[in-house]
Amino acid sequence: MGILSTSVSITQYRVEGRLADPVMETVRAALNKHAVDDIDNEASEQVIGWTPLENPFAPNFDSADIIIDTTFVFSLRIDKKSIPTKVVQKHFDLEMKRRLKESKRDFLARAEKQEIRDRVVNVLSTRIPATPNVYDLTWDYEAGQLWFFTNLKSANEALESLFKQSFKLSLVRLFPYTAAECSQDLSGPEKDNLNQLKPTVFME
Numbered sequence: 001m002g003i004l005s006t007s008v009s010i011t012q013y014r015v016e017g018r019l020a021d022p023v024m025e026t027v028r029a030a031l032n033k034h035a036v037d038d039i040d041n042e043a044s045e046q047v048i049g050w051t052p053l054e055n056p057f058a059p060n061f062d063s064a065d066i067i068i069d070t071t072f073v074f075s076l077r078i079d080k081k082s083i084p085t086k087v088v089q090k091h092f093d094l095e096m097k098r099r100l101k102e103s104k105r106d107f108l109a110r111a112e113k114q115e116i117r118d119r120v121v122n123v124l125s126t127r128i129p130a131t132p133n134v135y136d137l138t139w140d141y142e143a144g145q146l147w148f149f150t151n152l153k154s155a156n157e158a159l160e161s162l163f164k165q166s167f168k169l170s171l172v173r174l175f176p177y178t179a180a181e182c183s184q185d186l187s188g189p190e191k192d193n194l195n196q197l198k199p200t201v202f203m204e
Helices: 023-033 085-103 110-127 153-167 176-182 188-195
Strands: 011-016 046-051 071-080 131-140 145-148 170-173
Touching (some): 023 153, 046 153, 131 153
Antiparallel strands (some): 071 131, 131 145
């Protein structure tokens, strides 16, 4: 989901930690190192990486604009291949019949069947393009705040993992409880009371 969409879903995060100076070069180097790869002609089923906001299908951060004022702006891209089950079954059956005919046998062992299925999936994966999904984010480095433009669970989990891997910083997802916990306005006793809160059960 993009920043410029007519309607957006947003997940807010607090960024824990600081980067080594110079920050701009550190961020750009990390983005380049973990930029998304193209798997259209490979057997890989999924790839996750960073891509520029302005040019999400040609990831190159050397010349990309990644900052507006004090806010970093870039995107997470998840490319995934999905082969229909019936297509896999079709090619599996054809390969099974070919193998039986060549070996002049009536049946194949379980290990042989699994080997055939794995090879069929591998070959088909190199023939189909991956479906790209792009999710924009803004990261106010000075404020330690990040907005991720989706609430999709799998995308958020991918973001949290890749962000830590790329920048060696942790993301804390903000919802009412964590937002209150991270607040600088609470006194010590108030934080103690917050830690003792329990969810209210509205239905039994």
